Amino acid sequence: MKGRDLRLLPVALCAWASALLCVFMPHLSATVMLVALGSAVVAGRAEWIRRRTRRGTARVWQRRLRAAAGMVVVCLAAVAGPALTVLIVSPERAQVAALEGATVDVVVEVLSNPSPGSDGRLWADAHAVAAARPGHGIQETSAPVRLGIAADAVEGGLAPGTQIRLRAEAKRAGPGERAVVVLFGQGSAVVADRGGFIPEQADRVRMALIERALRLPAPGAALLPGLAVGDTRAVDEKLNDAMLASGLSHLTAVSGSNCAIVTAAAFGVVALLGGGRTLRIIVAAVSLAGFVVLVTPEPSVIRAAAMAGVAMLSLLLGRPRAGFAVLLLAVTVLLIADPWLASTAGFALSAVATGALIILAPPVAHGLSRWMPYPLALVLAVPLAAQLACGPIIALFADHQSLIGVVANLLAAPAAPIATVIGLLSCVTMFLPWLADLLAATAWLPSAWIATTAQVTAELPLATVAVSAGVLPAVGIALLSAALGWLLIRSPEAYPRWLRAAALLIVAVATAGVTGGALVRGPLAPLSRPSDWSIAACDIGQGDAVIVRSAGQIALIDTGPDPATLRTCLESLGITRVDLLVLTHFDLDHGGGMEALRGRVDTVLHGPPTGSSDTRALENLRDAGATLHEAARGQTGQLGDASWRVLWPRAPEPVFPAGNDASVVWEISGGGVPRMLLLGDLSGEAQRLMQRVSAVRGPYVIVKVAHHGSADQDADLYAEAAARLAIFTVGADNSYGHPREQTLSMLEATGAVIARTDLQGQILISQTDEGLSIWTERELAPSSE
Incomplete structure (x- = not known):
């Protein structure tokens, strides 16, 4: 990769480090911002003095010093950005944090689709609008919270955009979390507002797809709404465990891949109809926006859409390398706007997976083409590149690693775009019931294939291995991913024998260690x-x-x-x-x-x-x-x-x-x-x-x-x-x-x-x-x- 494509990498890393520091230790935000801005002023002033007094310095070195000084100033500004955001929202967060330990009457706006927790409650991200404690008046608030309520607490169900009024016990959320407090709902909740026409219609479309899907045979029926619109309410615990064990759970989450599928499908349809590149991009962007509204514009969906938009735009314009610089810029802007993204695994996985799609997938496909036709190699390279890039991050948080994740993805991932596109067409045509039913039945076939793949692979011996989450396992998996990636990308003639032997040794040791550990922890x-x-x-x-x-x-x-x-x-x-x-x-x-x-x-x-x-x-x-x-x-x-x-x-x-x-x-x-x-x-x-x-x-x-x-x-x-x-x-x-x-x-x-x-x-x-x-x-x- 050319150096200019990496110029924004230190900027993004500085923003990420600053965001992590400030969300875990918000009391340092003012210090971080002042030190960063002060250092930027000093660096800028030093460069101005150097330019006024330079003598005898070669012109090439003058350019390099000027570029270095500019990079330092930009990096320091990137450090100051998240700190400033944390400072701005701290008073509102402190107001909600004061509710900790109290039983309060609150009004909250639901931001995400609720998901069932193992405690029987429905859990969703929400935004506190107002709160009242005993002995205190009602006060307006504005801070994110995590809401848990009984499954039957809200008449008519819970959907994004809904405002509800309820009594809840407030407990402080963990450090670094976006939510300030966790609200444990008590009793029933009263719906204050359903969120307007658009959220209501989006929820109606999702429910219609669920009802259609559940008339079809299991296990594909329950999985179809998740593949199409990210709604997993119909997925039972057993199928969910199988999807996790097989490494396929990302297919039912609204991620960058779903957004990319929608964008690519719209782009391709316009291309088939003879539309020009500008029209293709406009239609693709509108389709992506409509998809975000349908699956609910919760923060994770907007983030996935932004990442997918960056990746697909760069690929569709034929400039994947430039796309990496745009991705780094998008990451920096998102971290400045919402520093709490820095501590979420989803954001890291989304950014890294998008980068792998832009940078790693093409050379992996080229390497695989040594043994198979290039179109097949390209299909396999996408999940493989994402797995290699995301493995170390997953190891930081997960205490189980899927040993059959790559194989399961190679088998199931090609069916996901088919299920997503046809499932979405079933949503669009819901006003023609006969056509919507036909499309849902057609989408059931790839959905059933994915569900069956998950169940079969999850039951294989040594399907998963227990690994303590942490830095050391992440480093080990990073070494293994690097060795595998190197062996796939580079032909044997392209590097010394000792380097190839080292990569093979790492793969062999890791394979033996994982297999032995799985045997000792499992059958033996x-x-x-x-x-x-x-x-x-x-x-x-x-x-x-x-x-x-x-x-x-x-x-x-x-x-x-x-x-x-x-x-x-x-x-x-x-x-x-x-x-x-x-x-x-x-x-x-x-x-x-x-x-x-x-x-x-x-x-x-x-x-x-x-x-x-x-x-x-x-x-x-x-x-x-x-x-x-x-x-x-x-x-x-x-x-x-x-x-x-x-x-x-x-x-x-x-x-x-x-x-x-x-x-x-x-x-x-x-x-x-x-x-x-x-x-x-x-x-x-x-x-x-x-x-x-x-x-x-x-x-x-x-x-x-x-x-x-x-x-x-x-x-x-x-x-x-x-x-x-x-x-x-x-x-x-x-x-x-x-x-x-x-x-x-x-x-x-x-x-x-x-x-x-x-x-x-x-x-x-x-x-x-x-x-x-x-x-x-x-x-x-x-x-x-």
């Missing part, structure tokens, strides 16, 4: 662990998932937040079925992984549901063959040769509402299982009351510490338990400070040995004649206590 995982364990604490992040085994029967206490991580834990222990599932309560970190057990559990013992979403989750388990029982103090039962008992909550008149303090407290002992007490998420107050009304009598051998080791504990309860081993089920990355130092000190004072899933990974415990044998995933040498 049970062989790498002790076989005589009776208690296992899964490493599933911030959440609970504890397994008890006696005489071949399995009890699982809570499911953690994510079906995929729970499934990984069960597979590592060779568990295919659960005899008893104890759901202590329904918070996401305890019940979010339930879908992984659908059809694989016999009996469910659960705490009190908190709402309709919890009831539906239980009904799903029941419909798949499970028997449901609500837990109450005094219930007993058998697990193999072990006996268990429920100590809390009290029924039929519970003391606390459903949630943490109504968690099921469960004890088990006998049959090879050391006496164990599991305390759910009880607070200190609930622990004290339980002590007064229940027979919590020590000593226990093991205690699962309440609420991941929060500070709100009752020391007398743990003194009574007198456990020899205290297990903390906690995630390495949590913003709560769990486990708290005072809780750790309290347990250590009782003489308990501390075991933590955040530090030691999966924990397996066996009872032997000598005592407890403890095996931990990150301390491979077993120890005895």
Whole structure:
């Protein structure tokens, strides 16, 4: 690539670095802006003095120094831009941030299509319009928020552009997030405004496509609206997991590729009709704008449209190299306008994928043409270039990598444009029902192909591999992507043998490492662990998932937040079925992984549901063959040769509402299982009351510490338990400070040995004649206590 094509690269990188710094540490924004502007003035003044006093300097060096000084000034301006934006919006964000911890009446405007969360709520990006706290008047606000409400809270459904009035609990969003607070809706919401004629009609078109699609056979029916207009409401959990595992989930998100397909289709139709280049570009731009309105102009869609517009315009004009400079300019402008884009994976992936389409895809296609016809090579080069470029970024955030993503994309991606274009034509012709039905049925064929590809590839052995997200895995995948790209692009004669050997070595080592790691974590995982364990604490992040085994029967206490991580834990222990599932309560970190057990559990013992979403989750388990029982103090039962008992909550008149303090407290002992007490998420107050009304009598051998080791504990309860081993089920990355130092000190004072899933990974415990044998995933040498 020529140097002039990269001139804006340092400018974009400076804007990105400044945006990251300012959104994570907004209190530094004024300093960053003043330092950058001051430095720009100094650099400009120094260049002016140099030009006034230059003598004897060669003309070529004069040009270079002038260009360098200009670049420094532009880079400093790019640093100041995001900082200025953060400063301007900080007062409004601070006003909304003051709502943290309060229950407020708010009016919000929905900005994105709602998506179901694993907690049963519908989640959407929104903009706060007004808010009122008890004791305060109504105040106008203007800041982004994240909204979560019950699926049936809004009559007539929720769509972008809708303004609703509701009561919600406000919690502060994480650092670097665009949303200032997260609003947890309570009860029903009142629709204040549907957003006007255009949003209503766009939603009507989307719903018509969904209704048409669902009359067609599964699994292609559910996927069609997602491929055409990015609406995934009809996609069930199983198909969604398959799309994620196979690396095809990007096909159902409104991304740059969807926008590019629409632009290219419009451009091609006008070309076939004999229109000139100017007319083609105008029609393509209008079509892209209409597509954005149809799929809803949420921020991610506008961003994708901007990226796709840059890429397609440069390609259609026959100047792909110039397109890279335009892309860098677009990235810089977007970061100045919205600095919070810098911290989102979607923006990074969109920018990098667009750059790969412009820069990497053509040489990859040329390299592949050594073994296949060029048109086929060009088709394969697009997903392959995107995968090579985006892999390192994905590794920064994702804890699972798809090993069959490239293959699945090569098989399925060619069908996506067909489904998108024909699906959109079905939307356009909705006023001719017979034609719209015919087009939807035609689009179903490629949609079914993609869904089937996802399901088949996701079930292949070693389809995904668990990899810790972070910088080191990203660096490793970057090296692998560079080696693969080099081997594909360059012919063997074009570079020295040692360089080719180095690239092949990197690919071979990475392949061997990934395959070996996948085998050890997958099919061979049970062989790498002790076989005589009776208690296992899964490493599933911030959440609970504890397994008890006696005489071949399995009890699982809570499911953690994510079906995929729970499934990984069960597979590592060779568990295919659960005899008893104890759901202590329904918070996401305890019940979010339930879908992984659908059809694989016999009996469910659960705490009190908190709402309709919890009831539906239980009904799903029941419909798949499970028997449901609500837990109450005094219930007993058998697990193999072990006996268990429920100590809390009290029924039929519970003391606390459903949630943490109504968690099921469960004890088990006998049959090879050391006496164990599991305390759910009880607070200190609930622990004290339980002590007064229940027979919590020590000593226990093991205690699962309440609420991941929060500070709100009752020391007398743990003194009574007198456990020899205290297990903390906690995630390495949590913003709560769990486990708290005072809780750790309290347990250590009782003489308990501390075991933590955040530090030691999966924990397996066996009872032997000598005592407890403890095996931990990150301390491979077993120890005895």
